[in-house]
Amino acid sequence: MTADTETYARLAAEHEALMQFLYLAPVGLVQTAADGEILMINPVSAQLLMPLQRDGNLVNLFDALAGVAPELRHLCAMFARPNGMVCDGLHIQLGGGDARPKRGPQVLSLTLLKLDEARLMAVLSDVTEQVRRDRQLRQNEAWLGALLTSITDYALVGLDGTGRVSAWNETIGRVTGHGEDVVGQPYAVFYPEGATTPHHADDRLREADQNGWSLDEGPRVRADGSEFWASAMISPLPDRDPAQAEPGETAYCLVLRDVSDKREAIDARRKSLFCDHLTGVANRRAFFEAAELELNRNRRAPRPTALVLVDADHFKRINDRHGHAGGDAVLRHLGQLLSATFRQVDVVARVGGEEFAVLLPSSDLDAAVAVAERLRGLVASRPVTYDGAQIACTISAGVAVCDGEALGLNGLMKRADQALYAAKAAGRDRVERWRPALDGEVQR
Numbered sequence: 001m002t003a004d005t006e007t008y009a010r011l012a013a014e015h016e017a018l019m020q021f022l023y024l025a026p027v028g029l030v031q032t033a034a035d036g037e038i039l040m041i042n043p044v045s046a047q048l049l050m051p052l053q054r055d056g057n058l059v060n061l062f063d064a065l066a067g068v069a070p071e072l073r074h075l076c077a078m079f080a081r082p083n084g085m086v087c088d089g090l091h092i093q094l095g096g097g098d099a100r101p102k103r104g105p106q107v108l109s110l111t112l113l114k115l116d117e118a119r120l121m122a123v124l125s126d127v128t129e130q131v132r133r134d135r136q137l138r139q140n141e142a143w144l145g146a147l148l149t150s151i152t153d154y155a156l157v158g159l160d161g162t163g164r165v166s167a168w169n170e171t172i173g174r175v176t177g178h179g180e181d182v183v184g185q186p187y188a189v190f191y192p193e194g195a196t197t198p199h200h201a202d203d204r205l206r207e208a209d210q211n212g213w214s215l216d217e218g219p220r221v222r223a224d225g226s227e228f229w230a231s232a233m234i235s236p237l238p239d240r241d242p243a244q245a246e247p248g249e250t251a252y253c254l255v256l257r258d259v260s261d262k263r264e265a266i267d268a269r270r271k272s273l274f275c276d277h278l279t280g281v282a283n284r285r286a287f288f289e290a291a292e293l294e295l296n297r298n299r300r301a302p303r304p305t306a307l308v309l310v311d312a313d314h315f316k317r318i319n320d321r322h323g324h325a326g327g328d329a330v331l332r333h334l335g336q337l338l339s340a341t342f343r344q345v346d347v348v349a350r351v352g353g354e355e356f357a358v359l360l361p362s363s364d365l366d367a368a369v370a371v372a373e374r375l376r377g378l379v380a381s382r383p384v385t386y387d388g389a390q391i392a393c394t395i396s397a398g399v400a401v402c403d404g405e406a407l408g409l410n411g412l413m414k415r416a417d418q419a420l421y422a423a424k425a426a427g428r429d430r431v432e433r434w435r436p437a438l439d440g441e442v443q444r
């Protein structure tokens with residue numbers, strides 16, 4: 001054997017061993033070209049990705065994941081370095097949780113490496129169980145934080161059985177600036193306008209009844225109107241039955257902590273997990289988690305919850321005319337208009353390439369249609385300026401409501417989608433509400 005044939009045989013054996021390793025690796029591995037075209041895929045990846053591709057034809061990784069990780073193509077396009085990590089452990093939520101009520105929705109973790117200008121390597125794994133445990137851990141961490149807090153940065157507020165402040169003390173004054181006049185007011189007085197609804201406030205009390213405590217985090221407002229970022233824990237007093245408490249008699253304890261200084265760290269972590277990279281609104285995972293939670297609450301205390309699905313019209317034409325970057329500018333613009341139009345308590349998310357979803361708690365069909373209509377008008381009247389050009393854009397929207405029915409998130413999504421389809425079919429730049437006649441119509 002010559003030295004050359006020996007080297008060749010050794011390289012061939014190494015290559016074979018590497019292929020064997022890729023093939024048998026316990027995680028999903030996909031090698032693609034720069035445009036996402038699949039060059040090599042191992043069985044674990046095929047198993048994870050196949051359900052996403054309706055025709056079972058796995059040709060392009062970006063296309064296969066377009067419906068659930070629309071930002072991927074953009075992330076790669078933005079990655080300027082010749083090689084390196086494009087994203088590390090990006091969580092991709094598949095569908096809602098309805099189909100798997102006990103286990104929750106399936107979540108994949110994706111790490112994408114740029115090997116060189118022509119090749120990418122994706123590492124995929126199923127992290128559903130880990131995500132469920134993380135969520136539990138986050139709650140526990142926040143709870144411990146509330147217990148271990150220093151003694152000067154919290155307000156200790158007594159609430160009666162209906163959630164009204166039952167007495168004033170110094171800690172309330174120190175953290176919120178409220179005086180005795182706060183007594184008798186619903187605890188929503190500590191929330192900025194639009195950050196809660198009476199139903200939500202009530203839910204927190206019911207959650208505390210059931211679990212022994214209820215914790216959330218978000219903006220709060222002081223008596224002078226200034227806002228701060230707070231962690232708030234409500235727990236029922238141990239020997240008191242809130243339903244039997246007299247009005248004004250303390251039945252719950254609310255611990256309100258000013259955590260404004262930690263907000264940056266909290267925000268950064270949340271952003272990396274729950275934010276759509278391109279538009280800054282919530283991503284699919286955040287949307288489905290929040291929607292599941294809201295519809296579960298809805299089951300316990302029925303009230304209307306509306307869903308608006310928004311889709312940019314003829315978006316392909318915008319891309320064709322102004323390039324992908326022009327299309328991205330339009331998507332960012334839409335994200336801003338959506339965030340500015342809906343309430344803080346509404347969940348605005350990008351759930352597909354040019355598709356957004358908004359969940360409106362405690363909102364009936366008419367109210368949701370009115371806001372969607374306002375958004376439609378705004379978008380139509382405000383073209384995007386990009387690279388010296390004005391890009392006109394319109395949207396279509398479908399609106400549905402879950403009001404005391406056992407619809408589930410998938411059922412609600414389906415109805416909103418049928419209404420959106422009707423809006424597209426009726427000529428676009430329209431808002432359509434779901435009606436029974438649309439049932440059975442094709443879903444897009």
Ligand SMILES: Nc1nc2c(ncn2[C@@H]2O[C@H](COP(=O)(O)OP(=O)(O)OP(=O)(O)O)[C@@H](O)[C@H]2O)c(=O)[nH]1
Pocket residue numbers: 070071074278311312313314315316317319323324325326327328331352353354424428
């Ligand atoms: N710029 C940009 N385009 C995207 C992104 N995600 C998906 N798209 C594009 O969005 C377009 C969606 O096109 P279609 O689903 O055919 O729909 P449409 O052209 O908007 O037409 P209608 O929805 O029927 O009004 C495709 O061309 C996708 O490539 C993205 O993140 N950025």
